[in-house]
Amino acid sequence: xxxxxxxxxxxxxxxxxxxxxxxxxxxxxxxxxxxxxxxxxxxxxxxxxxxxxxxxxxxxxxxxxxxxxxxxxxxxxxxxxxxxxxxxxxxxxxxxxxxxxxxxxxxxxxxxxxxxxxxxxxxxxxxxxxxxxxxxxxxxxxxxxxxxxxxxxxxxxxxxxxxxxxxxxxxxxxxxxxxxxxxxxxxxxxxxxxxxxxxxxxxxxxxxxxxxxxxxxxxxxxxxxxxxxx
Amino acid sequence: xxxxxxxxxxxxxxxxxxxxxxxxxxxxxxxxxxxxxxxxxxxxxxxxxxxxxxxxxxxxxxxxxxxxxxxxxxxxxxxxxxxxxxxxxxxxxxxxxxxxxxxxxxxxxxxxxxxxxxxxxxxxxxxxxxxxxxxxxxxxxxxxxxxxxxxxxxxxxxxxxxxxxxxxxxxxxxxxxxxxxxxxxxxxxxxxxxxxxxxxxxxxxxxxxxxxxxxxxxxxxxxxxxxxxxxxxxxxxxxxxxxxxxxxxxxxxxxxxxxxxxxxxxxxxxxxxxxxxxxxxxxxxxxxxxxxxxxxxxxxxxxxxxxxxxxxxxxxxxxxxxxxxxxxxxxxxxxxxxxxxxxxxxxxxxxxxxxxxxxxxxxxxxxxxxxxxxxxxxxxxxxxxxxxxxxxxxxxxxxxxxxxxxxxxxxxxxxxxxxxxxxxxxxxxxxxxxxxxxxxxxxxxxxxxxxxxxxxxxxxxxxxxxxxxxxxxxxxxxxxxxxxxxxxxxxxxxxxxxxxxxxxxxxxxxxxxxxxxxxxxxxxxxxxxxxxxxxxxxxxxxxxxxxxxxxxxxxxxxxxxxxxxxxxxxxxxxxxxxxxxxxxxxxxxxxxxxxxxxxxxxxxxxxxxxxxxxxxxxxxxxxxxxxxxxxxxxxxxxxxxxxxxxxxxxx
Numbered sequence: 001x002x003x004x005x006x007x008x009x010x011x012x013x014x015x016x017x018x019x020x021x022x023x024x025x026x027x028x029x030x031x032x033x034x035x036x037x038x039x040x041x042x043x044x045x046x047x048x049x050x051x052x053x054x055x056x057x058x059x060x061x062x063x064x065x066x067x068x069x070x071x072x073x074x075x076x077x078x079x080x081x082x083x084x085x086x087x088x089x090x091x092x093x094x095x096x097x098x099x100x101x102x103x104x105x106x107x108x109x110x111x112x113x114x115x116x117x118x119x120x121x122x123x124x125x126x127x128x129x130x131x132x133x134x135x136x137x138x139x140x141x142x143x144x145x146x147x148x149x150x151x152x153x154x155x156x157x158x159x160x161x162x163x164x165x166x167x168x169x170x171x172x173x174x175x176x177x178x179x180x181x182x183x184x185x186x187x188x189x190x191x192x193x194x195x196x197x198x199x200x201x202x203x204x205x206x207x208x209x210x211x212x213x214x215x216x217x218x219x220x221x222x223x224x225x226x227x228x229x230x
Numbered sequence: 231x232x233x234x235x236x237x238x239x240x241x242x243x244x245x246x247x248x249x250x251x252x253x254x255x256x257x258x259x260x261x262x263x264x265x266x267x268x269x270x271x272x273x274x275x276x277x278x279x280x281x282x283x284x285x286x287x288x289x290x291x292x293x294x295x296x297x298x299x300x301x302x303x304x305x306x307x308x309x310x311x312x313x314x315x316x317x318x319x320x321x322x323x324x325x326x327x328x329x330x331x332x333x334x335x336x337x338x339x340x341x342x343x344x345x346x347x348x349x350x351x352x353x354x355x356x357x358x359x360x361x362x363x364x365x366x367x368x369x370x371x372x373x374x375x376x377x378x379x380x381x382x383x384x385x386x387x388x389x390x391x392x393x394x395x396x397x398x399x400x401x402x403x404x405x406x407x408x409x410x411x412x413x414x415x416x417x418x419x420x421x422x423x424x425x426x427x428x429x430x431x432x433x434x435x436x437x438x439x440x441x442x443x444x445x446x447x448x449x450x451x452x453x454x455x456x457x458x459x460x461x462x463x464x465x466x467x468x469x470x471x472x473x474x475x476x477x478x479x480x481x482x483x484x485x486x487x488x489x490x491x492x493x494x495x496x497x498x499x500x501x502x503x504x505x506x507x508x509x510x511x512x513x514x515x516x517x518x519x520x521x522x523x524x525x526x527x528x529x530x531x532x533x534x535x536x537x538x539x540x541x542x543x544x545x546x547x548x549x550x551x552x553x554x555x556x557x558x559x560x561x562x563x564x565x566x567x568x569x570x571x572x573x574x575x576x577x578x579x580x581x582x583x584x585x586x587x588x589x590x591x592x593x594x595x596x597x598x599x600x601x602x603x604x605x606x607x608x609x610x611x612x613x614x615x616x617x618x619x620x621x622x623x624x625x626x627x628x629x630x631x632x633x634x635x636x637x638x639x640x641x642x643x644x645x646x647x648x649x650x651x652x653x654x655x656x657x658x659x660x661x662x663x664x665x666x667x668x669x670x671x672x673x674x675x676x677x678x679x680x681x682x683x684x685x686x687x688x689x690x691x692x693x694x695x696x697x698x699x700x701x702x703x704x705x706x707x708x709x710x711x712x713x714x715x716x717x718x719x720x721x722x723x724x725x726x727x728x729x730x731x732x733x734x735x736x737x738x739x740x741x742x743x744x745x746x747x748x749x750x751x752x753x754x755x756x757x758x759x760x761x762x763x764x765x766x767x768x769x770x771x772x773x774x775x776x777x778x779x780x781x782x783x784x785x786x787x788x789x790x791x792x793x794x795x796x797x798x799x800x801x802x803x804x805x806x807x808x809x810x811x812x813x814x815x816x817x818x819x820x821x822x823x824x825x826x827x828x829x830x831x832x833x834x835x836x837x838x839x840x841x842x843x844x845x846x847x848x849x850x851x852x853x854x855x856x857x858x859x860x861x862x863x864x865x866x867x868x869x870x871x872x873x874x875x876x877x878x879x880x881x
Contacts, residue, residue, distance in 0.1 A: 059358055120334075121337045124334065131365070139350035
């Protein structure tokens with residue numbers, strides 16, 4: 001039996017197991033955060049889709065208006081002048097085919113990977129390494145593009161990728177506990193809106209089943225679905 | 231999920247089963263049992279869609295995938311072990327190839343063109359599907375399964391044709407486990423697995439998310455994995471819930487019930503017939519007789535199934551050997567510089583039945599070969615006792631047989647005179663699964679397994695007094711194993727054997743030799759005792775292990791500098807418990823005396839109120855006594871435990 005810590009027990013007591021409107025839930029998350037670091041606020045959305053069917057897959061990207069509160073390390077694989085463009089945009093690692101070799105050798109010191117379409121042929125063989133970590137570039141999520149400059153900037157500005165997992169739940173970060181309440185709320189609304197837009201046509205029944213918010217080490221707080229329509 | 235109704239199957243002129251109704255639900259764990267040739271394999275093949283039914287209905291939903299592991303007859307070639315395993319994910323690998331091709335196309339077309347849009351759309355879809363189906367972790371999954379089945383990391387890149395039949399079987403099993411079909415059909419999967427791999431498979435099956443049907447002659451395996459048993463017997467299928475052990479209990483209960491019902495029915499029929507015969511010609515009773523006749527016709531006669539033949543055979547006993555059969559003194563053995571074991575010393579006494587256990591390649595067969603005298607020792611001394619005659623049953627024993635001889639002739643030529651009767655000889659052959667026309671086969675046309683079986687039989691007919699058996703139970707079914715087991719249990723000589731069948735080891739062994747990583751350990755008792763002793767040893771080792779940093783803890787004021795024991799017993803607590811223990815004993819005696827006097831008082835009646843008072847008193851005292859006894863027992867147990875611990879710590 002997993003023991004609940006006193007910290008967690010106190011926090012749970014405060015929630016009293018009930019659902020809150022989004023605008024009340026987020027401040028509560030901030031209030032209950034008691035870890036010794038700036039925790040990330042996360043949101044989980046359970047959807048009414050069957051992710052085993054490819055046509056019911058929900059996946060997309062969204063640029064959060066207030067970012068995530070931290071900058072991602074970006075690696076860009078491009079050729080020629082595109083490399084310079086990426087460097088100017090602030091990418092940490094920029095290179096061509098030689099980076100592919102390094103990644104194959106086990107180097108993975110980045111959190112996002114952008115590639116130009118002409119370099120994709122070298123990346124094809126990295127699927128087994130990048131795939132499990134969700135780093136494989138994909139044109140649909142804007143990580144395979146010739147416009148590397150803006151792609152890097154977007155990622156740096158707080159672009160998040162979301163996708164349903166096997167249990168039909170999307171988990172993504174919204175920002176940090178130290179954010180202003182309004183900023184978090186705006187980020188959350190933007191994300192939910194974008195997920196709603198990504199509703200596959202094959203999805204049947206109620207699409208958004210339940211929503212929870214929490215901080216990295218805090219308890220989950222249920223969100224009233226009716227509060228999202230306002 | 232899958233349903234067979236009124237199913238019927240013939241094999242040539244022989245009917246395997248009739249009127250078989252069977253429903254398999256999505257989470258069933260079924261053990262399929264029955265003697266050799268009762269149609270277990272055929273039934274599995276029918277479920278796997280590889281054989282048609284001769285009659286009846288077989289219905290399964292469209293999306294059911296059934297995976298069948300054949301008993302033998304596999305041949306793989308042209309790929310490495312890992313490639314072969316990954317080949318089951320054919321469609322996923324195709325997706326991966328297409329993804330690679332698309333990345334190449336991306337580089338070639340103009341990003342502004344429609345063509346590029348089409349390519350990226352397709353790439354996105356495929357990548358999503360590939361990831362959703364765990365395409366990126368295929369190798370990891372294959373590695374886990376292969377590792378569990380005993381493949382070393384270096385083996386994964388070996389070509390499959392370089393593997394022996396048993397290992398190819400494991401590859402096939404691994405492939406099947408990776409596919410995770412909705413219905414897993416395993417036909418004797420344990421035949422080629424060693425104990426380690428069996429334990430792994432057992433655990434895997436326990437966690438298997440879908441249904442499976444398992445045919446196995448390993449009782450432990452059946453006991454530990456299945457929750458239903460389907461028995462094929464006498465051309466009928468009988469279903470039982472529970473594992474193998476419960477099946478045996480239920481089966482005997484069912485038989486007893488059936489016999490009782492049969493007896494009752496018999497009596498009823500006799501009664502009716504008696505009535506009919508007596509009054510048939512009385513006009514006044516004609517109506518009653520007619521109704522009785524009708525009743526008689528309506529009775530559905532219970533058929534008693536034919537008794538299962540239990541075969542018993544008395545094998546001749548060997549000449550007696552000396553008390554000491556073999557002795558090892560500091561024996562070491564190495565092959566080409568690689569040490570198999572060293573410092574091995576033991577004595578084998580007459581009548582010992584020793585099971586050798588250890589992982590594949592630990593040196594069990596080497597030890598047997600040294601005992602047989604076919605391998606020299608590298609160092610140390612090895613000698614056999616007085617009048618010891620060794621017989622070694624190796625995996626390739628059949629090579630010594632005369633290929634031209636017919637079985638029945640060969641047996642009669644070596645059988646002792648007491649067994650010269652032809653019927654007896656055929657029974658004997660039947661024990662080892664050579665029935666009807668098979669006894670007239672020549673040895674050269676027998677399969678490898680059959681030859682081994684026959685070689686075993688020959689060995690038992692003319693036994694020497696020191697038998698060395700390497701995997702004798704392979705290729706034998708449960709009944710044949712029982713025959714062998716019984717023969718060996720009654721055998722007066724000495725046996726050293728290697729087996730991967732836990733039940734067999736458990737029933738036969740009186741001593742267990744464990745060879746593990748070059749070290750040798752001698753345990754007395756059977757397999758279960760061995761496991762228990764091993765557990766205890768590990769427990770004690772755990773106890774002896776020091777907690778990290780114990781020397782620095784504040785309480786380690788031991789003068790000798792010995793660190794604090796983890797399980798140190800609190801002496802104050804022990805003293806208190808002892809005091810309470812003694813106090814309880816006295817109190818219990820007092821209470822018993824009290825009850826006795828009160829009961830004797832009850833014997834003489836004084837008044838109703840007095841009696842009621844006494845009865846209540848006795849009841850209360852009884853309750854108190856029970857409670858005290860329970861507490862006393864508990865305390866005794868705890869004290870014993872602490873005594874044991876302290877003696878361990880002292881030693």
